[in-house]
Amino acid sequence: MKPKPIKExxxxxQQHRRVGVDYFRLRLLCPEIARLAQPxxxxxxxxxxxxxxxxxxxxxxxRIFPPQTKKRKRPEDEGALEICYQVVGRGTSRMxxxxxxxxxxxxxxxxxxxxxxxxRSLAILIGGGIGVAPLVAWAEQLRREQGKKKRxxxxxxxxxxxxxxxGGKSRDKIPGIREFxxxxxxxxxxxxxxxxxxxxxxxxxxxxxLVTQGHxxxxxxxxGPLPMLARVAQITDQFDLPCQVxxxxxxxxxxxxxxxxxxxxxxxxxxxALEDEDARAQGAAVHLEDRCGEEMAGSWREGLAPIIAEPxxxxxxxxxxxxxxxxxxxxxxxx
Amino acid sequence: xxxxxxxxxxxxxxxxxxxxxxxxxxxxTFGYGEExxxxxxxxxxxxxxxKGLSLEPRQGNPPPRLAETPAGMLNxxxxxxxxxxxxxxxxxxxxxxxxxxVLVNIFGSTVEEYAELAKRxxxxxxxxxxxxxxxxxxxxxxxxxxxxxxxxxxxxxxKIRRATSSFLMVKxxxxxxxxxxxxxxxEEAGADAVSLINTLTGLAIDVQxxxxxxxxxxxxxxxxxxxxxxxxxxxxxxxxxxxxxxxIGGIVTAKDALxxxxxxxxxxxxxxxxxxxxxxxxxxIDGIQRYLQANNFPDVASxxxxxxxxxxxxxxx
Numbered sequence: 340m341k342p343k344p345i346k347e348x349x350x351x352x353q354q355h356r357r358v359g360v361d362y363f364r365l366r367l368l369c370p371e372i373a374r375l376a377q378p379x380x381x382x383x384x385x386x387x388x389x390x391x392x393x394x395x396x397x398x399x400x401x402r403i404f405p406p407q408t409k410k411r412k413r414p415e416d417e418g419a420l421e422i423c424y425q426v427v428g429r430g431t432s433r434m435x436x437x438x439x440x441x442x443x444x445x446x447x448x449x450x451x452x453x454x455x456x457x458x459r460s461l462a463i464l465i466g467g468g469i470g471v472a473p474l475v476a477w478a479e480q481l482r483r484e485q486g487k488k489k490r491x492x493x494x495x496x497x498x499x500x501x502x503x504x505x506g507g508k509s510r511d512k513i514p515g516i517r518e519f520x521x522x523x524x525x526x527x528x529x530x531x532x533x534x535x536x537x538x539x540x541x542x543x544x545x546x547x548x549l550v551t552q553g554h555x556x557x558x559x560x561x562x563g564p565l566p567m568l569a570r571v572a573q574i575t576d577q578f579d580l581p582c583q584v585x586x587x588x589x590x591x592x593x594x595x596x597x598x599x600x601x602x603x604x605x606x607x608x609x610x611x612a613l614e615d616e617d618a619r620a621q622g623a624a625v626h627l628e629d630r631c632g633e634e635m636a637g638s639w640r641e642g643l644a645p646i647i648a649e650p651x652x653x654x655x656x657x658x659x660x661x662x663x664x665x666x667x668x669x670x671x672x673x674x
Numbered sequence: 675x676x677x678x679x680x681x682x683x684x685x686x687x688x689x690x691x692x693x694x695x696x697x698x699x700x701x702x703t704f705g706y707g708e709e710x711x712x713x714x715x716x717x718x719x720x721x722x723x724x725k726g727l728s729l730e731p732r733q734g735n736p737p738p739r740l741a742e743t744p745a746g747m748l749n750x751x752x753x754x755x756x757x758x759x760x761x762x763x764x765x766x767x768x769x770x771x772x773x774x775x776v777l778v779n780i781f782g783s784t785v786e787e788y789a790e791l792a793k794r795x796x797x798x799x800x801x802x803x804x805x806x807x808x809x810x811x812x813x814x815x816x817x818x819x820x821x822x823x824x825x826x827x828x829x830x831x832x833k834i835r836r837a838t839s840s841f842l843m844v845k846x847x848x849x850x851x852x853x854x855x856x857x858x859x860x861e862e863a864g865a866d867a868v869s870l871i872n873t874l875t876g877l878a879i880d881v882q883x884x885x886x887x888x889x890x891x892x893x894x895x896x897x898x899x900x901x902x903x904x905x906x907x908x909x910x911x912x913x914x915x916x917x918x919x920x921x922i923g924g925i926v927t928a929k930d931a932l933x934x935x936x937x938x939x940x941x942x943x944x945x946x947x948x949x950x951x952x953x954x955x956x957x958x959i960d961g962i963q964r965y966l967q968a969n970n971f972p973d974v975a976s977x978x979x980x981x982x983x984x985x986x987x988x989x990x991x
Contacts, residue, residue, distance in 0.1 A: 343712070344712055345712050345713050347713060347952060347953070385950065385951070390745040390897070390898040390926065391744055391745050392742060393742060393745060393746060393747060393897055393898070393946075393950065394742050394747060394949060394950060395949070395950060444951075446713075446952070588737075589737075589738055589739075589740045589741075590740070591740055591747060591749070591946075591949040592703075592709075592948070592949040594705075594709050594710065594713070594952075595705060595709045596703060596704055596705035596709040596710065596725075596948075596949075597702070597703060597740070597749070597751070597949055598725075598734060598739070598751045598754050599739045599740035599749060599751065600737075600739075600740075601734060601735075601736075601737045601739055601751075601754070602737070603736070603737070655733065656733055656734055656737075656754065
């Protein structure tokens with residue numbers, strides 16, 4: 340299997356703006372990466388030349404501007420990437436000092452992004468807080484695909500509609516509202532403090548939608564805080580809908596070498612996993628002895644014969660940076 | 675000093691193993707080579723040490739596995755690896771084509787497992803040598819328990835030595851009282867080289883939750899923060915053993931690498947720095963070359979162990 344190309348470039352900062360109390364947007368001119376970038380993938384930014392903070396920081400794409408071959412009217416037509424970040428620690432604090440025109444070391448595109456679920460007529464995008472950011476790039480791509488659909492489409496199938504459900508602590512903690520509106524999408528909004536839209540959580544909006552509207556042909560794409568994603572996974576499981584989640588993770592290298600960004604996933608079919616050449620090629624560890632975990636003990640406690648009932652949920656670790664950061668929600672072991 | 679050389683040689687000899695330059699990618703930070711192959715030309719490196727390998731696959735530790743610390747990072751991966759069979763079938767074919775000497779880092783939970791791995795790996799083509807990991811701080815078995823005492827080091831290394839005629843390098847732990855004695859035990863047991871230092875055991879705490887940051891509680895500290903310790907230990911080890919010493923620990927720039935060479939390292943390994951800059955190793959090779967040129971050294975070897983210390987000061991303790 341040939342590795343996907345990864346570029347390391349010194350990208351010029353085209354725009355850097357504060358868009359909320361602690362939210363910023365950073366647009367980088369880097370045609371090499373913008374050409375390859377897919378929504379849900381990410382870049383590793385080197386936010387400082389010093390050894391403190393030491394590591395690069397991962398950021399998913401808020402917007403992707405692929406290089407335009409013909410009409411290049413705006414600077415970003417050259418090929419640009421925009422990220423939206425929240426100041427949470429030393430790395431992001433340091434980033435706020437970056438100035439337009441400066442150059443920043445960018446490594447990417449990395450990981451596996453969102454993929455269109457075949458044969459689904461509705462895409463529901465559900466995000467919370469800063470996790471809304473990568474959904475903006477995905478919505479943009481879905482809308483583009485919809486536009487092309489009349490001619491021919493391999494990927495989007497019969498996608499007819501995109502529904503956006505987003506939430507945050509307060510109205511200034513939800514990025515991308517304006518971008519969704521510009522795409523002709525009217526996002527349903529939930530805020531915990533009631534400062535905008537429905538007072539509550541984005542997952543409340545989701546439940547309401549599914550209960551009242553049915554949406555049997557929906558596919559879900561989600562990003563946000565872990566408890567929210569776990570809840571989305573639970574709801575979509577109940578309604579038997581496919582759901583992809585973008586997981587945030589600490590990582591050091593971003594390219595699959597350090598094994599620091601381990602994500603615990605279900606490994607339902609033991610033999611399947613052993614025979615799955617792809618999984619092995621990607622370095623997914625399979626360890627037989629540690630497989631008989633709590634889940635199996637649990638099913639015994641409930642008096643179920645583990646062999647007949649659901650196959651025991653053995654687990655394995657995969658890398659968020661390589662096998663993810665977008666996963667199928669039902670594969671994740673939410674703990 | 676030798677006459678000025680425009681093109682100093684970067685080649686180094688680790689005993690029987692010849693490397694085109696002294697810069698090696700360190701185990702656990704470079705995957706199985708292929709992870710970085712799309713980003714840098716692997717053949718430019720002096721060598722690659724693969725992720726620690728065991729007979730059976732290992733799942734590794736629960737996350738979080740990483741914590742950033744001042745000028746460094748803690749990791750507790752727990753030696754997750756694909757196991758020998760998958761390594762041979764799926765990882766080695768790529769490495770064979772990489773045109774770069776490959777050292778396979780091995781570990782076991784018993785002396786017999788080490789010997790078995792060494793034996794089976796020496797029977798296949800495409801491996802330049804073995805690096806024996808007796809110093810991982812993050813797993814109970816196969817970890818630091820072997821590295822702590824000269825006696826156990828001697829026992830495990832001599833057993834491996836009898837199992838293989840391959841080039842054998844022993845990776846030493848800094849979490850020991852007397853590094854000289856440990857290095858000497860490795861040499862006496864038949865090691866061709868020693869590499870040091872592995873990570874230092876550390877702890878990071880989240881004060882909000884009053885819990886350890888790492889899933890494994892403790893982890894191994896690496897990065898620029900540990901360089902002075904690595905340098906000191908390499909210097910100490912190089913004075914007591916005759917076999918080559920390979921320096922590891924916080925090497926980010928050519929200057930860092932040069933310090934290790936001057937302290938007595940014949941070659942060096944770049945680890946954590948590759949996470950930050952995949953080109954770190956290449957930049958270091960370039961920087962060493964320029965230093966040798968500028969200072970009229972004909973080759974790397976003439977720099978190795980050239981630390982000047984005034985008499986009656988700074989004796990190894």
